[in-house]
Amino acid sequence: MSPSIALPPIHRETLPGGLRVIVAERKGIPLAAVRLVLRGGSSLDPSGRSGLSHLVALAARRGTGRHTGEEIDLAIESIGAELGTGVDEDASYFGLSAPVEVLPRCLDVLAEMAGNPTFPAREVDRLRRREVAALAHDLDEPGVVADRAMLAAGYGSHPYARSSEGTVRSLGAVRRADVAGFHQRYYRPSAAFLVVVGAVRADEVLALVRRRFAGWRTAERPLPPIPPTTAPRTAVVVVDKPDVTQSQVRIASEGFARRSPDYYPGMVASAVLGGGFTSRLMEAIRVNRGLSYGVRSRFATSAVGGLFFVSTFTKVETTAEIVQVTLDETARFCAEGPSAEELERTQSYLCGLYPLSLETHDQLAEKLADLELYGLDDSEVGEFRERVRAVTPDQCREVGRRYFPLERRVVVAVGPARAIARSLERFGPVKVVPARKMV
Amino acid sequence: MDGASGHGYVPRRMASQPESPALLDLAQVRAHTLSNGLRVRVLPERSTPTVSYYTFFQVGSRNERLGLTGISHLFEHMMFNGAARYGPKEFDRVLEARGGHSNAYTSNDVTAYYEDFAAEALETVVDLESDRMRSLRLTEDSLEQEREVVKEERRLRTENSIFGLMEEQLESLVFLAHPYRWPVIGWMEDIQRIAREDCEAFFRTYYAPSNAAVYVVGDVDPDATLRLVERYYADIPAGPRPAPVPQGEPPQRGERRATVRYPAQAPALLAGWRGPAARSPDSAALDVLQVCLAVGESSRLRRRLVQELELAVSVSISWGWRIDPGVFLAFAELAPGVPVEKAERELWAELAKVAARGVTAAEVRRAKALLRSSVLHELATHHGVAHALGQAEALLGDWREAGRALEHYAAVGPRDVKRVAVEYLDPTRRSVVVLDPEVRR
Numbered sequence: 001m002s003p004s005i006a007l008p009p010i011h012r013e014t015l016p017g018g019l020r021v022i023v024a025e026r027k028g029i030p031l032a033a034v035r036l037v038l039r040g041g042s043s044l045d046p047s048g049r050s051g052l053s054h055l056v057a058l059a060a061r062r063g064t065g066r067h068t069g070e071e072i073d074l075a076i077e078s079i080g081a082e083l084g085t086g087v088d089e090d091a092s093y094f095g096l097s098a099p100v101e102v103l104p105r106c107l108d109v110l111a112e113m114a115g116n117p118t119f120p121a122r123e124v125d126r127l128r129r130r131e132v133a134a135l136a137h138d139l140d141e142p143g144v145v146a147d148r149a150m151l152a153a154g155y156g157s158h159p160y161a162r163s164s165e166g167t168v169r170s171l172g173a174v175r176r177a178d179v180a181g182f183h184q185r186y187y188r189p190s191a192a193f194l195v196v197v198g199a200v201r202a203d204e205v206l207a208l209v210r211r212r213f214a215g216w217r218t219a220e221r222p223l224p225p226i227p228p229t230t231a232p233r234t235a236v237v238v239v240d241k242p243d244v245t246q247s248q249v250r251i252a253s254e255g256f257a258r259r260s261p262d263y264y265p266g267m268v269a270s271a272v273l274g275g276g277f278t279s280r281l282m283e284a285i286r287v288n289r290g291l292s293y294g295v296r297s298r299f300a301t302s303a304v305g306g307l308f309f310v311s312t313f314t315k316v317e318t319t320a321e322i323v324q325v326t327l328d329e330t331a332r333f334c335a336e337g338p339s340a341e342e343l344e345r346t347q348s349y350l351c352g353l354y355p356l357s358l359e360t361h362d363q364l365a366e367k368l369a370d371l372e373l374y375g376l377d378d379s380e381v382g383e384f385r386e387r388v389r390a391v392t393p394d395q396c397r398e399v400g401r402r403y404f405p406l407e408r409r410v411v412v413a414v415g416p417a418r419a420i421a422r423s424l425e426r427f428g429p430v431k432v433v434p435a436r437k438m439v
Numbered sequence: 440m441d442g443a444s445g446h447g448y449v450p451r452r453m454a455s456q457p458e459s460p461a462l463l464d465l466a467q468v469r470a471h472t473l474s475n476g477l478r479v480r481v482l483p484e485r486s487t488p489t490v491s492y493y494t495f496f497q498v499g500s501r502n503e504r505l506g507l508t509g510i511s512h513l514f515e516h517m518m519f520n521g522a523a524r525y526g527p528k529e530f531d532r533v534l535e536a537r538g539g540h541s542n543a544y545t546s547n548d549v550t551a552y553y554e555d556f557a558a559e560a561l562e563t564v565v566d567l568e569s570d571r572m573r574s575l576r577l578t579e580d581s582l583e584q585e586r587e588v589v590k591e592e593r594r595l596r597t598e599n600s601i602f603g604l605m606e607e608q609l610e611s612l613v614f615l616a617h618p619y620r621w622p623v624i625g626w627m628e629d630i631q632r633i634a635r636e637d638c639e640a641f642f643r644t645y646y647a648p649s650n651a652a653v654y655v656v657g658d659v660d661p662d663a664t665l666r667l668v669e670r671y672y673a674d675i676p677a678g679p680r681p682a683p684v685p686q687g688e689p690p691q692r693g694e695r696r697a698t699v700r701y702p703a704q705a706p707a708l709l710a711g712w713r714g715p716a717a718r719s720p721d722s723a724a725l726d727v728l729q730v731c732l733a734v735g736e737s738s739r740l741r742r743r744l745v746q747e748l749e750l751a752v753s754v755s756i757s758w759g760w761r762i763d764p765g766v767f768l769a770f771a772e773l774a775p776g777v778p779v780e781k782a783e784r785e786l787w788a789e790l791a792k793v794a795a796r797g798v799t800a801a802e803v804r805r806a807k808a809l810l811r812s813s814v815l816h817e818l819a820t821h822h823g824v825a826h827a828l829g830q831a832e833a834l835l836g837d838w839r840e841a842g843r844a845l846e847h848y849a850a851v852g853p854r855d856v857k858r859v860a861v862e863y864l865d866p867t868r869r870s871v872v873v874l875d876p877e878v879r880r
Contacts, residue, residue, distance in 0.1 A: 352538015
């Protein structure tokens with residue numbers, strides 16, 4: 001297979017108001033994928049108001065200077081598109097994918113939402129009530145509870161520790177003025193970018209975007225800096241759900257930011273340990289012991305830091321066993337590193353499948369948005385295979401020793417505390433939390 | 440696993456659309472049947488240097504019987520545990536080393552395996568797949584280990600999932616006699632009971648080439664690919680004809696109900712009606728009805744139950760096309776404290792409105808636009824195309840049906856939507872499962 005990956009022609013431009021525009025011309029399916037990204041995300045939520053940025057993103061489509069929320073819904077859906085919104089720790093996202101011929105209408109809606117939302121009080125209140133109610137359903141999903149508990153334990157007092165969906169209490173404290181104020185402070189063209197990918201002509205799209213977004217101007221102010229993350233203290237958190245028959249397990253340690261030079265060795269090492277169906281953890285946990293249906297490891301990388309984590313689940317009776325096997329396999333990996341055969345197989349796997357992660361317009365739009373958000377170059381895509389191939393066994397072992405959960409780590413288990421808490425004491429001081437405290 | 444959706448492909452040219460680059464040119468599909476009955480369909484498409492290779496076996500939970508429920512799905516797991524040429528653990532290792540990835544799913548109707556891989560690994564994949572079809576090794580050890588894995592899967596998706604618990608109840612209400620009555624993953628005791636001999640008999644009957652079809656889509660040469668498949672599969676003997684599936688579902692004469700008591704934070708509501716078989720022309724009209732009711736913020740149920748009345752946090756409809764008459768299913772996650780009866784009343788009222796007055800032409804246009812986008816999205820990958828070809832052949836009897844979805848939608852008008860709402864969503868033929876969140880003190 002050829003080592004380099006060719007990207008389609010990409011055009012970039014910064015509008016006078018500061019909005020960055022990125023357009024990729026592709027052949028094929030007559031759809032266009034559009035992403036509008038606002039930098040900052042839930043790490044900008046004020047203390048005691050977690051979930052605010054998420055609510056702002058949801059509320060922005062519920063009314064603008066020109067249209068009601070219902071009119072916007074109908075306008076978008078009648079042309080065969082659905083508008084998605086999402087917020088993570090580093091950004092707020094608006095995305096849709098539509099037939100190319102209706103791109104102008106899609107851009108109209110996005111420009112209105114970004115620059116001129118009215119946040120009708122009735123709609124903001126309704127969404128707030130709905131989001132609070134949705135948290136009750138989140139609480140009924142053990143995997144979601146485990147992820148929340150892992151972020152909280154893994155990031156401590158850092159803003160990344162808070163779930164972007166907020167909590168019952170924090171959402172309860174949010175007022176319409178908070179929503180409008182957040183929008184005014186942080187929805188700025190200079191902290192935003194727009195990505196369009198599809199069977200389009202870049203010059204046409206750029207002309208269209210210039211017109212549609214010309215009116216979006218705000219005062220220039222930098223976003224507040226986010227403090228660096230710190231490593232967690234070793235601890236075990238048991239989230240008590242007395243009635244489940246299976247424990248959800250997460251084991252996390254400090255990782256690195258997206259721009260870290262450890263990114264490629266880390267990704268490859270993690271894939272050997274816990275990616276794919278042939279990883280060490282999959283073999284130890286699923287294939288050799290039948291302890292779980294699935295296990296994986298991953299570096300979650302963000303703007304100022306990240307986590308390394310293993311995620312799995314097992315019947316209540318084998319909760320401590322699955323943690324022990326995971327830690328043993330991790331320690332073995334850090335001591336020995338990958339074999340030449342394992343490393344070669346993992347590299348081939350990552351390289352062979354990489355084009356599949358760029359196959360659709362939506363996938364490429366997401367990739368380009370990631371590059372822009374984290375200030376990375378197109379060569380991240382073009383040279384992906386060379387960089388993966390360049391990773392050595394020593395680098396894998398080194399990156400494992402530095403980041404895998406050998407010493408400072410948190411173990412999170414969501415399950416019946418009376419059945420599992422004591423058996424987990426060997427992994428660190430145990431704290432039992434009732435599930436309802438997690439939202 | 441599970442969850443068939445009913446869309447296929449865009450025809451090369453649509454009457455109402457400008458001619459676009461060939462998204463799916465059915466004329467390019469090379470179709471061939473080997474002398475042992477294996478059907479092969481190859482579609483060259485060179486936009487990405489990858490290939491998707493799907494193998495569909497015409498077997499799912501509908502082919503099972505009580506006492507052996509879940510065998511189709513458990514067997515799917517066994518297919519990754521070694522054959523004559525490639526032994527235990529080798530399947531994924533060899534594939535990953537060649538830049539590929541594999542997985543599989545089992546539904547009520549089919550068991551489907553796929554590999555997505557860099558184009559130069561084609562022969563390796565044909566070798567791997569034909570090896571396990573010819574000479575799968577079924578050992579006691581691997582069965583015991585997979586049994587435990589599947590039990591964990593059942594705990595994950597059913598026993599500790601509110602939707603999973605409710606869905607299992609609902610299907611057993613909607614069907615009295617048809618095998619759709621039991622869950623695809625099977626009952627826990629049956630998973631525990633399945634023996635190696637059961638697996639061997641299952642393999643001989645349902646995994647014979649005469650019960651399978653292979654779909655290859657991507658950066659390939661069609662003639663060379665057909666020769667390759669011929670070379671690797673031709674010596675595998677054909678199998679017996681599988682037993683017919685019991686069809687004696689009696690008519691439903693009145694509402695059926697069940698309650699799931701579970702310590703949850705909020706109530707939920709699941710309702711289902713027996714729909715038509717996938718082959719029925721009404722299937723496309725029910726797709727349109729599904730979108731009118733619950734796809735997008737401006738759909739009827741989302742507007743009424745979520746936005747106006749704030750009874751529900753979410754509402755969804757799932758109309759899954761199946762070989763035999765399947766289920767049209769409505770699910771609502773309710774806000775904490777909402778009385779389920781109140782949400783039920785509003786849901787029934789909205790459905791009655793559609794049955795009495797139908798939907799508007801604008802709603803149908805909106806639904807068709809959304810369906811068209813969803814078909815285009817499905818077509819956007821080799822994987823999606825290969826799956827849609829296989830799905831169309833398994834459920835509708837002809838892979839070409841994959842190219843006709845938009846024609847079928849185009850033929851649906853507001854009157855059809857009203858007619859299918861009256862015919863299938865009859866209140867006296869509904870089944871209802873209510874989640875009663877039992878609060879622990």
